[in-house]
Amino acid sequence: xxxxxxxxxxxxxxxxxxxxxxxxxxxxxxxxxxxxxxxxxxxxxxxxxxxxxxxxxxxxxxxxxxxxxxxxxxxxxxxxxxxxxxxxxxxxxxxxxxxxxxxxxxxxxxxxxxxxxxxxxxxxxxxxxxxxxxxxxxxxxxxxxxxxxxxxxxxxxxxxxxxxxxxxxxxxxxxxxxxxxxxxxxxxxxxxxxxxxxxxxx
Numbered sequence: 681x682x683x684x685x686x687x688x689x690x691x692x693x694x695x696x697x698x699x700x701x702x703x704x705x706x707x708x709x710x711x712x713x714x715x716x717x718x719x720x721x722x723x724x725x726x727x728x729x730x731x732x733x734x735x736x737x738x739x740x741x742x743x744x745x746x747x748x749x750x751x752x753x754x755x756x757x758x759x760x761x762x763x764x765x766x767x768x769x770x771x772x773x774x775x776x777x778x779x780x781x782x783x784x785x786x787x788x789x790x791x792x793x794x795x796x797x798x799x800x801x802x803x804x805x806x807x808x809x810x811x812x813x814x815x816x817x818x819x820x821x822x823x824x825x826x827x828x829x830x831x832x833x834x835x836x837x838x839x840x841x842x843x844x845x846x847x848x849x850x851x852x853x854x855x856x857x858x859x860x861x862x863x864x865x866x867x868x869x870x871x872x873x874x875x876x877x878x879x880x881x882x
Contacts, residue, residue: 687711694720698830699727700770700817704749706733706740714747721748728769732757767791774817781816784873786855788816795855797874802854807832811847815860815870824867 682697684690687708694702706713717729730751731744741752750769753762767790781788787796790813795802804812814823814831828844848860848868858871 685709687713687716690716694725694727698827700773700831701766702727702729703732703766704729706731706735706744714744717744717749718747726773728773730762730765730769732762764791770817774819783816783870784875786859786874788812790816797855804854805847805850808847808850808854811844812851812855812859815868818870820869822863822867822869828868 682693682699684693685708687710690702690704690708693699704713704717708716713731713733717731720727720729728750729748730753731749732753732755733740733744734755735741736754744752750772751765753765770790781790785798789795790809793804793806793809795804795809795812810832811828814828825844832844832847851859856874859874861869861871863869
């Protein structure tokens with residue numbers, strides 16, 4: 681999770697990096713978060729946005745939702761509830777109503793990190809799971825190397841040139857060879873679903 685302090689930094693970050701969801705505080709040092717939210721929506725920004733604020737008046741909540749917020753959470757908040765709400769927003773943005781993703785014999789539960797292939801549990805690292813999630817949420821669209829790196833490592837992180845290829849290699853080895861398809865010169869996309877359980881090679 682990346683964090684910025686000001687509205688100016690938030691505008692720059694959203695223009696430069698790919699993200700799945702935004703948590704927006706209304707009390708920013710250089711402006712009001714409500715104005716930033718309204719500006720993003722006028723510009724066509726469709727990323728799910730959750731307002732996290734101490735402003736508990738009904739009119740504030742109504743104003744926030746009408747301005748384009750997808751959810752409104754009051755401080756103090758329960759961390760588990762916040763995580764559940766964020767996961768729900770990401771699912772909704774990806775066109776999913778339930779926390780399970782099925783791709784042939786592949787079952788992914790992004791909220792818990794559980795992955796099954798042919799009914800057999802597969803252990804993925806945090807970044808391998810994040811990479812698989814980005815590809816699944818893209819629903820077959822090609823994602824560039826930079827888009828995937830932004831999703832895996834965040835802003836301002838120095839990444840070795842072959843780091844993404846290493847994660848892709850691990851996914852192919854742990855799941856199946858065509859789970860990630862390389863589109864030369866463009867990027868990567870989710871491959872066709874597996875039709876048979878993974879063979880035990882041990």
